[in-house]
Amino acid sequence: MSGLSARDIGHRVVVRHALGGGQLTDVIGVLQSLDAETLAVRHADSTVHRVRLTDVAAAKPIPPMPLRPVDVDQLFLTTALGRPAAETRYVGQWLLRASAGWTGRGNSLLPAGDPGMPVVDALKHTRAFYEERDLPALALVRLGSAQEEEFRRLGWIEARPDEADVRVMHTTLDLVNGEPAYEVAVTDRPDADWYAAASDAPLPAVAATVMEGAPKSVFASIALDGRTVAVARGAMTGHWVAVDAVRVDPRYRRRGLGTALLQGITRWAGPLGGRRAYLEVVEDNAAAMATYTRLGYDTAYKYRYLTVQ
Structure with missing residues (x-):
């Protein structure tokens, strides 16, 4: 086999190998392991293909998958689901989060989706939620979003003006x-x-x-x-x-x-x-x-x- 070495582990490769009967096939994925006898390639669906080196006809590294555009609205909500607050309430689809004051993410409104009512009314619910818990009313807003523009128009201001953007x-x-x-x-x-x-x-x-x-x-x-x-x-x-x-x-x-x-x-x-x-x-x-x-x-x-x- 030529074209692959240990430094390619963790990177995308294509491996052409024999199936038997003279047939060849290609497997494309991330090189997971490589030793003196076999290599293992993890496909995009997480299936691991193990191939004996004696069956390899050709193998080489290939460029990584291109970084596709991200669905920002989906990712915005995903960040909240990946680290849920101790307490969560909803205003429509908006998430009100409280965690006894520990971390900004855990104690702020995430205005994702439709609040199901005029924004000015949804923000009144937001203020009441945090007042009940003796916490400052915080909203985590994407810079340049329609939510940021409307929140600022309604009188919301920088909570941490001395801190850098995240x-x-x-x-x-x-x-x-x-x-x-x-x-x-x-x-x-x-x-x-x-x-x-x-x-x-x-x-x-x-x-x-x-x-x-x-x-x-x-x-x-x-x-x-x-x-x-x-x-x-x-x-x-x-x-x-x-x-x-x-x-x-x-x-x-x-x-x-x-x-x-x-x-x-x-x-x-x-x-x-x-x-x-x-x-x-x-x-x-x-x-x-x-x-x-x-x-x-x-x-x-x-x-x-x-x-x-």
Whole structure:
């Protein structure tokens, strides 16, 4: 066999191989493994094709699948389903979210879809919801959207004017499911070491409800020098896999641990039907932005929080 090597693991390839009786067929997908006797290619439907090297007629790497345009409205809602709040109520199709004040996403209105009433009335319901819980009224709005324009017209203003915009970035799994350079442990539930590595300060009790509340979630970690030094969370919603809560101990940064976590989570998602991945990053986090861009992530939209006096 020619044309493939270990460096192609995690990337798209085409392999022409013999079926028997002189027939040849092609398999296209991500090269999952390669050893002295066999190779394994994971097809787009997550089927793994194992081929003996002696049956391979030709094989070569091919360009990744093009990053198709994203349905922004769908992704906007998907981000909420991938990390549900502790409490959710609806105004029409809008989501009112509360999580005892922990995180902006968990305590803000997501104006996705039709509120089923005039916007001015829906925002009155929004204010009442947060007043009842002694929380500030926040709305997570896509920049440049009709919702942002109308909210501002109705008197909603910047809630965090000193903070940078947040980018929601997306890619295809073909670009980010390569073989991690470190051993990534993936579990259904986080342990105390995971939570300790996820934050310098103790997390509130509601954090476990939020982090573990998605129907299909996973918790990734990397241990070095006898302790957990890098963690991330993944969640599946349809064919989308979310990656969030990425944190690397400052003493271990710039070693590729964040990339390994992304790869570990997306490799978990592929066999479950994952096709595309998304994450959120604050725009002024230059190091993270550079990493995600290098891995093929592109911006779907940006958002900010608005509030009302």
